[in-house]
Amino acid sequence: MITCFDIGGTTIKGAIASGPDAIEALGRVPTPRDDFEAFANAIAGLIDKGGASAGSPIAISVTGVVDPETGRTTVANIPCIDGRDLAGDLGAILGRKVLVANDADCFALAEAFAGAGRGHRVVFGAILGTGVGGGIVADGRLFRGGGGLSGEWGHGTAVATKVSVPPFDIPHFPCGCGQAGCVDTIGGARGIERLHKLLHGLDRPSTDIVTAWQAGDPAATQTVDIYVELVSIPLALTVNIIGPDIIPVGGGLGNAHDLVARLDSAVRKRILRKIDRPLVVPAHLTVDAGLIGAAGLAWSEGVA
Structure with a gap:
């Protein structure tokens, strides 16, 4: 089981995914923009809400650019993660494997796995x-x-x-x-x-x-x-x-x-x-494409 997230400048949406095209929403919380500790706590709270097992992976769709070589994200509207190795830093805090891709890539994944x-x-x-x-x-x-x-x-x-x-x-x-x-x-x-x-x-x-x-x-x-x-x-x-x-x-x-x-x-x-x-x-998916795409990211990378 994967906990997946769609992170925007104002809202973090979470879901539990039992497959690349099967998600159950966990709700949403405001995005902490300037405090990385608060950002990580917001993610952790949604993971706890979903009841994911210890050490189970998470997958994230985020607005911005993710460099696959360094892991660093460029996310101008969320300063606390801009320039960070988001997967590495968040994984170290949460004790989980973290996958991150940008929202356009996750849109493509969502349509590939569950849409047109x-x-x-x-x-x-x-x-x-x-x-x-x-x-x-x-x-x-x-x-x-x-x-x-x-x-x-x-x-x-x-x-x-x-x-x-x-x-x-x-x-x-x-x-x-x-x-x-x-x-x-x-x-x-x-x-x-x-x-x-x-x-x-x-x-x-x-x-x-x-x-x-x-x-x-x-x-x-x-x-x-x-x-x-x-x-x-x-x-x-x-x-x-x-x-x-x-x-x-x-x-x-x-x-x-x-x-x-x-x-x-x-x-x-x-x-x-x-x-x-x-x-x-x-596109077939006009709702929750980011969450479905994040789930697809996990399955496509073989961590699910």
Whole structure:
């Protein structure tokens, strides 16, 4: 039995997992952001609540980056674990084996074990949320690249500056990673809002833009047409490099199933592999994906 955790900037959620797709929630507690001892105690309290046996392992999904070589986490919104070897430090306090992966990787694991990716050999979990992220699962194992940054198709100067839908010129917006023209600047919720303002001078939430597009609004339709072209090109390149059998899409924009279908059609027209079934699909797991992904991490690493 595994105790698994989904750790965010405000809340720690816990669960007991009897399998990679079978969890029982333990509830949630506030995340201690500035005190590592309090952070470890919060984890220990949920472990005790679940009745896990002494020495049994725990698995954690956390926002941020986890370096697989050093174990160090980069978690800007939780200062007490930022820069720490979280697995090592927490394991020493709790006397347990600790596995840690970031939330995008755990999303991919969750979809591979219990969601849209079940039964597929290579799963690329793509996140279109506030920004753009991703994770790779191959043959039931999480692929951990150098520095813990594999699957990050949202970064690197990849966005086109010419599109086939007028207006033709799209600037490269600066990205929080320090570069410009990243998919992250266009592909997530803030990105489609930025694109809509560029095209039409209107500040509208991404949900309103998608709803207006679904209703046939001409301005929103132009925004979505250009969005699909800009995002499908780098996503198709990612498909050609990774070779996934399925791409579950999570995040807020992943909930717009017809938008995901538009992306799927555009991507399949641009990839080398010819496939007559959907490749880019809505994620199946919109609740507790972090917990299920943490459970999947434990089973994929053979510690369960």
